[in-house]
Amino acid sequence: MRHSAITGMKFRIIDLTGRNVFEQQVIAGNPIQNINASSLRSGFYFLKLISDEKVIAIEKLIKE
Secondary structure, eight states: OOOSOOTTEEEEEEETTSOEEEEEEOOTTOSSOOOOOTTSOSEEEEEEEEETTEEEEEEEEEEO
């Protein structure tokens, strides 16, 4: 996921029940962000990119 202004942004992973299962600050100056999803169970999730507590992007995430 790429975005030009990443300062103050974070990723949030939400399960199908709406529970926040992971959150990580975006590292400024790094166009590629790594997310360690090893603690997540197999299943379907939503990955949200949040800036100033506003959702600016949502992606589907499937963990096998």
